[in-house]
Amino acid sequence: LSLVLSAFYSGSETALVSANRLKFEALRRLGSRRGKRVVKLLEEPDRFLTICVVGTNIAVVAWSSLVAIRLEPVLASSAIVLVSTAVMLVFGEILPKTLGRSLADRAAGWIAVGIAASEILLYPMVWFVRVIGRALARAFGGGREGQGMQFLLSRRDLEYLLASSEGTAHVEEEERAFITRVFRLGHQRVRDIMIPRTEIEAVRIDEPLARVIQKFKSTGYSRLLVYGENLDDVRGFVHVLDLLKKPDRWQDVIRPVLAVPESLSSVELLRRMQREKKSMAVVVDEYGGTAGLVTLEDLVEQLFGEIQDEFDREDRLVRRLGPRSFVISGRAEVAFLNETFGLGLPEGDYATLAGLITEKAGRILAPNEELVVGDWRIRVLSSSPKRVEWVRLDPVQKAPLAETVEMTKQRTREGTRSRT
Known part of the structure; x- marks a missing residue:
C-alpha cells in the first residue's frame, strides 16, 4: 500500500505539472466538472505540490520501515537498504513519473479527486507545511501568498480554441466573428484601412468661414482636415459643432490631430486613440507626406462590423445597383469586396480592384472596355492614364447546357455548309 501511495503522489505531481492548462481552462469555461477540479488545483500550485510532497514522504517512510521489519530476519541491513531503495526508486518514482507525464491529460481528472481526498486526510500536516513554506518565502523575498498559475492565453492558444469550437454551440456565431475580427485587426497595418490621400476632404487654413x-x-461630414500650403502641411481638423459656437475666427477652434506612420498596427493606433482621446489620425509615409486618414470609426468597425458614419467605407467605394450588380471604385480592395459581398474575385500580388483589372488585361483599360473575371463581367466606367477609377460589375450570364449544345451544333452545320 505504501508503494502504491508513493507511486500515486509522485505520478500526480508530474501529471498536474505536465497537464495542458489551456485544455482544462477551456473545459472549465464550457462547464466541465473535471475541468473545474483540475483548474482549481492548477491555480494553487503550492496546494497540490505540498499535498504530493507530504504524501510521498509519508509513503516512503512507511515503506522503508515495513520493509526493514519484514526483511530483517533474512537479509543484512545494507541489503535491505539496497533492495528497498531500488524498488522504491523504480516503482515509486521513475515509472509513475513517466506514466504521469505521458498520461497527464487523461489522468488529471481522477488525480484531482485523489488529491482532494488526500487534502482532507492529511489536512493538519499539509496546513503546517504550507504555513512554514509561506513564512520562509516571505522571509527570503519570495512570491506573494496565494499567487498561482495565471491563464494568460497567447494568440495561438486563442486561435486554437476558436478552431476547436468550430461546429459546436460553445461559441456563438457573433462571438466567433468578433474574435476573428480581433485577430484580423492584429495583422492589419494603418495603411490597410486608411482613407487614401486622393479621397480626403480638407480646407485650407486661409479659407473664409463661408x-x-x-x-x-x-x-455632409462633421469633421474636415485643415492644411496650410498643401495636404502635406496638416494643421489639424475642424469640427462643425465648434463653428456653431460662432468663434471670432474659425481657425481658433482647430483641434490637433494625431500623425502616425503607415506601418503602425491598427491595434496600436486604436490603443493610442483611446489613450489620448483622439478621434482622427493623419497617416504619413516614410518621407513625411500625408498618405491618408484614419478615423476612430474606421478602427471600431473593424471589430464590430459596419458602422454607418460620415466616412463609411462602403458608401465611398461601392454602390449597389441590384442584388448582384455594383458600381465600384478601382481603389476598393479585392479582399474587402470578397469578404463584404462574397464576390469570389481572385486575389494575388495586387491589392485593389484596379490592380486586378490591370493584371488580367495587361494594360489600363479605357472607358466602356470590358473584361470577364471569374463569374463577373467588369465594364470600365471611367479611367485615367494612370489607373482605372470606376467600374461596373455584373454577373456573367451563362447559357443553359442544352442551349449551349444546340448553338454548338448550329455553328458546326453552318461551318460544314460554307466549306461545301
Missing part, C-alpha cells in the same frame, strides 16, 4: 461652411454642407 466657404468652410459650404464645404461641410457639400460633403
